[in-house]
Amino acid sequence: MGFMFRPMYSNEWDAKEISFQEFKTALLERGLVDRVEVSNKTQAKVYVTQAPRAPGTSPKPAGSFSREAGNGAQLRYYFNIGSLDSFERRMEEAQDAMGVDPHEFVPVTYLNEVAWGTELARLAPTLLLLAGFVFLNRRMGGMPGMGGPGGGGPGGGIFNVGKASVTTLDKNAKHKIMFKDVAGCDEAKAEIMEFVDFLKKPKKYEDLGAKIPRGALLVGPPGTGKTLLAKATAGESGVPFLSISGSDFMEMFVGVGPSRVRDLFAQARSQAPSIIFIDEIDAIGRQRGRGGMMGGNDERENTLNQLLVEMDGFGSKEGVVVLAGTNRPDILDRALLRPGRFDRQINVDRPDIKGREQIFQVHLQKIKLDAPIDHYSERLAALTPGFSGADIANVVNEAALVAARTNDTSVTLKHFESAADRVIAGLEKKNKVVNKVERNTVAYHEAGHAVVGWFLEHAEPLLKVSIVPRGSAALGFAQYLPNENLLATTQQLTDMMCMTLGGRAAEEVMLGKISTGAQNDLEKVTKMAYNRVAVYGMNEKVGMLSFPSDDQQFQKPYSQDTARMIDEEVRELVDQAYKRTVALVKEKKEAVEALAQGLLEREVLQRHDLVKILGDRPFKYEGQQNIDILNEGFKMPELKTTAEDDAKEDVAAEGGANGGTGGDSKKVDEVPAGAIPVAS
Structure with missing residues (x-):
């Protein structure tokens, strides 16, 4: 055979x-x-x-x-x-x-x-499996985070899945971001200049026996320039800048996160002196022990453990500085924040009026204006309280789009006002059908807000009133221009509550019926009242106790009797404010009627229209308010001089960087930050 x-x-x-x-x-x-x-x-x-x-x-x-x-x-x-x-x-x-x-x-x-046909049929499943493996390997080789070109990692394929997909900023790059490109965060720039100076002149510190902090955590709301500031640090120091997102460490494969952490620090050491920047570090830096012991949570904790080891495992002489950015520092693990790791927290908060003016100076250079940049930067800084750097960039770009849409040859103030309205209140809905009865109700509602705020001393200055539908639900709004207040008194909070209730009171007094339009107003008033009673200690019965709200706190730090007392005092506080508001609306009934008829006729009333209908506001204030800066610019000598002096001091300290310092007091969180207050 x-x-x-x-x-x-x-x-x-x-x-x-x-x-x-x-x-x-x-x-x-x-x-x-x-x-x-x-x-x-x-x-x-x-x-x-x-x-x-x-x-x-x-x-x-x-x-x-x-x-x-x-x-x-x-x-x-x-x-x-x-x-x-x-x-x-x-x-x-x-x-x-x-x-x-x-x-x-x-x-x-x-x-x-x-029999070749039979043998190939037997081998077909194995061949298909091998072909799929090769195909997957090649595809993953080109994906970000898999070591391919998209991720910037070395090599490609599934065998390099443990490589960190790092974006490297070359120290010899032509278009580098410098501190002059970052505005509105002078205190943060001054703080972080120490890292730059160490990377440039390490011997000066070593001779004195000093050690630079190994890591700094950039903390602040979204859009305030944390990532931009880190890039400027790399540009100023002239060293390689390795950037990676916190979510890039997490993958479906077990053990990939710790492997990528090791690879990231290995790359940084090979290019020392260098800077590592981990954006949104809260993706892997959450407190351990919160969750189950299986699945992705366990993998995340392993990644965090490896990061802790790497940050505390190299010496300061290696010249590797770790920066990280987050807007949720409260959820980070304590071991991550201890000295020797992220031992410094640099706050990058929303800019004040001087900081916003600097940011506008940067962004306005890119568009065509009908007046000098200073003319607009000062007025727009007053128009946008609470705006972050990203919000300001959006407003400037939106204004240029509005000008192009109307075929204008330059961008004017009306374009900026239209852009601010769109960013704050949403897109104008010209085709939205509002029947006559609802339109009449909205007009009296907004007129009530405007009149009550106009005749209360501590209410915010009124900028405009509109009954044009905007956004998804707003049928109208009254726009106020708050000042740069860092503190709020009892009288100010009371007047703000009355102003917010003005729409509901006007409906009851002028129309004899109420609508659902005050739902958002009632939410704001309820929050203000609870803050006064339970947080700020402004209630006699509850006393000087503070119980900050915490959504994750299941056990309240007070008894049922105290909770009942807080509820009763809040209800009493709101009732008193509403009675006061109704009395004011009845007193100024003619003004509310005139303003409502003006809104029904013209839909939008600006500041000068309000003055014609209501007369001059009966309260005088010392100093220059944002509403005055919007109309006149910075006219107070001390404000301009202070900015110039601060700039000179910072130039001397930082070697030419833009300057300006400010206090570190926190604004009372009565009005949502990042937008002009809008009452609908």
Whole structure:
């Protein structure tokens, strides 16, 4: 029995399948069989001659036959055999019955052949699995975070999944961000200059035995320039800047996070002195032990543990400084904030009016104005209290889009006001259908806000009133321009509550019915009242106690009796404010009616229109308010001089960087930061 690889000839596909009985009667008994080949003990292939073989004629010796012998024998038929012994026995019986001498029996050859089709079918699943693995490897090699070109990591493929996808800022790059490109955060720049000076002149510190802090955490609301400040640090120091997001450490594969942390610090050490910046570090830096012990949470904790080891595992002489940015420092693990790791927290808060003026100076240089930049930067800084750097950039860009939409040749103040309205209150809906009754209700509602705020001493100055529908739900709004107040008194909070309730009071007094339009106002008033009673200690019954609100705190730090007392005092406080507001609306009923009719006629009333209808505001203030700066710019000598002096001091301290310092007091969180207060 031989074993051989046999090529597949075309005539094999032409062979006809027959039964053994047909083979016996139609071929064997007629003498047409030249030989039989048994393949793999399962199939008999019958080679026939062109003419019947005469009895007594000896066939060719076994083993001398070919696929197509010289005598014309060809493969024409085949049949399957169940048992080799049974086949041999039946062949002998058939030829014995024919009277054939045993020496002249039809030769039978046994072969082991490889059927390529069958073998490929068996290997198909394995081949498909290998092909899919190769395809996945190549695809992942080009994905960010997988070591491919998109992620900036070395090499590519699934075998480099543990490599950190770092974005590297070359120290020799032509267009680097410097401190002059960062405005509105002078205190943060002054704080972080120490890191820059250490990376430039480390010997000065080492000679005195001083060690630079190993890490600094940039903390602040979104859009205040934390990432920009980190890039400026790299640009000023002239060292490689390795940037990565906190979420890049997390992957579906177990162990990838710690591996990427090790790779990141290995890259930083190889390029020392260098700066590592981890953006949104709260993705991996959350406090440990909060959650289950399985799945992604466990992987995140392993990543954090590796980061803690790496940050405390290299010496200060290696010249690697770690910066990180987050807007949620309260959820970070304490081990991450201890001295030796992120031992400094640099607050990058929303800019004050001077900081906003500096930021506008930067962004206004990119657009075409109809007046000098100083003229607009001062007024727009007053127009946008609470705005972050990203909000200011959005307003400037939106103003340029508005000017282009109206085919104007330059950007003017009206374009900036329209852009501010869109950013604050949403897109104007000119096609929104408002019936006459609802439009009348909105007009009296907004007129009530405006009149109450106009005749209360401590309410914010009113800028404009509108009944044009904007955003998803606002049918109108009264826009106020708050000052840069760092503190709020009891009288100020009371007047703010009354101003917020002015719309509801006007509906009741002027129309004799109330609507659902005051729902947002009531939310604000409720929050103000609870803050006064339970947070600021401004209630006699509750006393000088403070219970800051915490949504994750299931157990309140006071008893049920105290909770009942707080609820009663809040309700009493709101009721008193509403009674006062209703009394004021009744007193100024004619002014509310005149203002409502003006709104129904013109839809939008600006500051000068309000003065014509309501007269001058009966309260005088010392100093310059934001509403005055919006109209006149910085006219107070001390404000301009202070900015110039601060700039000179910072230039001397920082070697030419833009300057300006400010206090670190926190504004009372009565009005949502980042937007001009809007009462709907």
